[in-house]
Each structure stands twice: as structure tokens, then as C-alpha cells.
Amino acid sequence: MDLSLLAALNAERAARRAVVLVTEVATGRQRLVTEAGLASDPLAAVLERQLRSGRSGAVEADGQQLFLTVQAPPPRVVVTGAVHISQAMAPMARLLDLDMVVIDPRSAFATPERFPDVALLAEWPEAALARVPLDAWTAFVALTHDPKIDDPGLQAALRSDCFYIGALGSRKTHGRRLERLAEAGFSAADTGRIHAPVGLDIGAVSPAEIALSVLGEIVAALRGPRRRPA
Structure with a gap:
């Protein structure tokens, strides 16, 4: 060459x-x-x-x-929330050759025992994302239901070229989330990038099933036509 x-x-x-x-x-x-x-x-x-x-x-x-x-860069999944769903996602992501990063300032949840062999950042998203930049080969997923943790991550994702953005919660919860993001200056076109409720509609109930639906939607976004910000 x-x-x-x-x-x-x-x-x-x-x-x-x-x-x-x-x-x-x-x-x-x-x-x-x-x-x-x-x-x-x-x-x-x-x-x-x-x-x-x-x-x-x-x-x-x-x-x-x-x-x-x-x-191509190794696809990466950045998650806010060291919760049961992200625990189930971690081994599945590894099988799919997706690098996974879990961010959660709650040290009782973000422990190596709960997340072995996972890049785990027990700090607030604002600090963690300064070291884990979000790019066109990154999927971002918000899973805590806590706006203090999820919203900063979602705002960073919306300002980036992330190929996928998802957020856990009912339509009512997401409606309130959209109101907060609008107050923060994001347009309807911006927030339209968020997959919410997160995951493919497979009737998922358990944390493992929800994890499967989320990763399925991420793979579909990764391997299908790339979606870029307008």
C-alpha cells in the first residue's frame, strides 16, 4: 500500500x-x-x-x-444506569462485539461485582462523557428513570452524531422528558432521534427481554441505513 x-x-x-x-x-x-x-x-x-x-x-x-x-471503529454502547437491564445487556453486547460503557454515579449500583469485565464509570455523566466521547459509531441508552443522570447523557447524545439514542420509560415519562429537553433548547427534530419507549416491540417484560429488545434495535440501526442528524 x-x-x-x-x-x-x-x-x-x-x-x-x-x-x-x-x-x-x-x-x-x-x-x-x-x-x-x-x-x-x-x-x-x-x-x-x-x-x-x-x-x-x-x-x-x-x-x-x-x-x-x-x-470501521468498534461499535460502542454507552449506558447511563447500572441497573438490572444493563446487567443483562453486558454479556449480550459482548457476544455481539459491542463495546459497552456503563455510567452511574451511584456507587452502590456501579460495582465491579455487578458488572464484571465492563467499562464502568461511577461518576456523573457530565464528567464521564468528557473521557468517553460520543461519535457516529456510538449508541447511547438512558436507563435510570432519574433525570439528574439520564438527561445530561441524552443532551450530550443529541449534540453528537450517535447512530442510536434510546431512553427507557413510558410515553408519559417520555413526554415529561421531552418538555425538559425543549426547555434546554432542543427542537422537536432533535428529540425525534430518541427511540422511546426504548427497544423493539417484542412484548418484553423481564430485564433480560428488555435488554434483548434494546440490543436488537441497536443492531438494526447499526446495520441498516445510517441515520444522521439533519
Whole structure:
């Protein structure tokens, strides 16, 4: 690979931005397509589909055999709330190759015993999210029912390019949440990004079932057409 391409690829990876290295099989010529340049690329539809899959592979496009090398950041799930649902989510997320971060200032809940092998931050979201930036490869989920914990995280997520934002609670609870976010300056278009009630509608009742529904919705958002802020 050309050293300038390698340097550009490494810079994008370091910034947690996806890139696709396009190699013409017949000639060996290579070019790099960044996430920012994807939409304007002549092969945008093919590249987008390959990027959503998260896998490298051979394709045929415009009469050429191409090999698309996908370099995508590890998808991450950031959760406010060291609760029963997030406890159930943690091992499922690991099986799905999703990095999970749990934020909860309540030290009685945020313990390594309850969350083994999980990145656990027993602090307020405002402090924790300064070290765990939210980006286009991050899903954010609010699970505490406590506005003092969930709202700062939701506000940070709405200001970011998170590919998924979800919040636990009934429609009545979410209505009050929307009122608070509107008072904080967020528009209806902004808050329309929030999946609430959170998760796929599978009739989930137990914490494990709710965790499954949430992760299912996250995977659907990750692998389906990417949703970006307007």
C-alpha cells in the first residue's frame, strides 16, 4: 500500500471514523474513501452496503472486480444506569462485539461485582462523557428513570452524531422528558432521534427481554441505513 494511503487510513482509524480501501483486482490500483467522502463517491451505494456489513469482501461494480477493505471503529454502547437491564445487556453486547460503557454515579449500583469485565464509570455523566466521547459509531441508552443522570447523557447524545439514542420509560415519562429537553433548547427534530419507549416491540417484560429488545434495535440501526442528524 502507498505510504500516504496508509497514513491517511491510520489517521481516520485513530479518530474513530470509518474508511474503505478500494482495490482494483486487475491493476492493483488503490484509493481510500473516507466516511465524509462516502456520499459523493461514484460507488456510494456499494460502499455504504459493505460498510454497514462491517466486513471486507470482493464485489463487482462498473464492470470491475474490486476488493473493499472495510476499516470501521468498534461499535460502542454507552449506558447511563447500572441497573438490572444493563446487567443483562453486558454479556449480550459482548457476544455481539459491542463495546459497552456503563455510567452511574451511584456507587452502590456501579460495582465491579455487578458488572464484571465492563467499562464502568461511577461518576456523573457530565464528567464521564468528557473521557468517553460520543461519535457516529456510538449508541447511547438512558436507563435510570432519574433525570439528574439520564438527561445530561441524552443532551450530550443529541449534540453528537450517535447512530442510536434510546431512553427507557413510558410515553408519559417520555413526554415529561421531552418538555425538559425543549426547555434546554432542543427542537422537536432533535428529540425525534430518541427511540422511546426504548427497544423493539417484542412484548418484553423481564430485564433480560428488555435488554434483548434494546440490543436488537441497536443492531438494526447499526446495520441498516445510517441515520444522521439533519
